[in-house]
Amino acid sequence: MELGLVGLGKMGGNMRERIRRAGHTVIGYDRNPDLADVHSLSELVDSLQAPRVVWVMVPAGAATQSTVDELAELLSPGDIVVDGGNSRWTDDEKHAEELKAKGIGFVDCGVSGGVWGLENGYALMYGGDKEHVATVQPVFDALKPEGEFGAVHAGKVGAGHFAKMVHNGIEYAMMQAYAEGWELLEKVDSVTDVREVFRSWQEGTVIRSWLLDLAVNALDEDEHLEQLRGFAQDSGEGRWTVEAAIDNAVPLPAITASLFARFASRQDDSPQMKMIAALRNQFGGHAVEKK
Numbered sequence: 517m518e519l520g521l522v523g524l525g526k527m528g529g530n531m532r533e534r535i536r537r538a539g540h541t542v543i544g545y546d547r548n549p550d551l552a553d554v555h556s557l558s559e560l561v562d563s564l565q566a567p568r569v570v571w572v573m574v575p576a577g578a579a580t581q582s583t584v585d586e587l588a589e590l591l592s593p594g595d596i597v598v599d600g601g602n603s604r605w606t607d608d609e610k611h612a613e614e615l616k617a618k619g620i621g622f623v624d625c626g627v628s629g630g631v632w633g634l635e636n637g638y639a640l641m642y643g644g645d646k647e648h649v650a651t652v653q654p655v656f657d658a659l660k661p662e663g664e665f666g667a668v669h670a671g672k673v674g675a676g677h678f679a680k681m682v683h684n685g686i687e688y689a690m691m692q693a694y695a696e697g698w699e700l701l702e703k704v705d706s707v708t709d710v711r712e713v714f715r716s717w718q719e720g721t722v723i724r725s726w727l728l729d730l731a732v733n734a735l736d737e738d739e740h741l742e743q744l745r746g747f748a749q750d751s752g753e754g755r756w757t758v759e760a761a762i763d764n765a766v767p768l769p770a771i772t773a774s775l776f777a778r779f780a781s782r783q784d785d786s787p788q789m790k791m792i793a794a795l796r797n798q799f800g801g802h803a804v805e806k807k
């Protein structure tokens with residue numbers, strides 16, 4: 517089939533290649549002309565035959581919103597927009613309504629696989645009407661990993677991004693657990709080769725996983741991670757997971773703690789620990805460290 521793909525960065529560029537390898541035609545648009553096959557969204561739309569499918573793979577928020585707004589003006593009834601970025605699931609319903617008013621279908625799709633997706637395939641979680649999903653299915657089949665699993669029609673519009681959001685929440689907590697275990701192992705004198713402990717865990721253990729494999733890769737590149745600063749950004753999905761947990765009164769202590777650990781990583785000094793030190797000093801005369 518023929519697909520228009522908007523956004524050809526780290527994810528979109530490799531996805532274009534994987535879909536092409538499966539024998540489909542992909543016409544890509546990116547603001548960076550060096551990456552693009554066409555040089556505007558209108559040129560992209562004009563080069564596709566109706567009914568068109570346009571996959572949007574741009575950063576969540578303003579960039580996705582303006583792309584959907586523009587496509588709503590350019591596309592025709594019967595066409596379909598797929599949002600494959602990491603959009604907040606609550607945006608999906610708005611986008612679906614905006615497009616539906618013009619007769620354009622909408623499917624949201626959470627995509628996982630990172631820079632390894634080109635070779636290994638991308639895990640896909642999508643939401644939307646059955647008929648829209650059926651039209652996009654050849655692209656899902658091209659992108660998904662080989663084998664039985666790796667793709668799911670999770671439910672109605674928004675369900676794909678909601679599933680991906682929870683996936684990322686789990687990702688936060690799993691990474692935090694490996695990171696905490698690694699720090700403790702590094703701290704004690706009795707364990708002399710932490711990297712080999714991690715490597716040994718890759719087979720036979722309860723905690724083997726792809727994230728563990730990637731941790732071993734990272735330790736092979738830099739055994740004690742000395743070249744890195746202990747600073748971790750976040751792109752929003754962890755926050756949205758915690759917000760959804762609050763909305764639904766579901767306790768998420770591990771995921772919430774892993775999100776807050778990232779916030780703590782961005783502080784050179786901890787204002788709250790200053791207050792704790794001051795209070796211990798006030799009530800108990802406990803020693804404080806001064807600058």
Ligand SMILES: O=C(CO)[C@H](O)[C@H](O)COP(=O)(O)O
Pocket residue numbers: 602627628629630684687749750751752753754
């Ligand atoms: O979706 C992903 C992995 O599954 C992306 O890599 C995402 O950016 C990771 O989230 P964060 O930037 O908040 O760590």
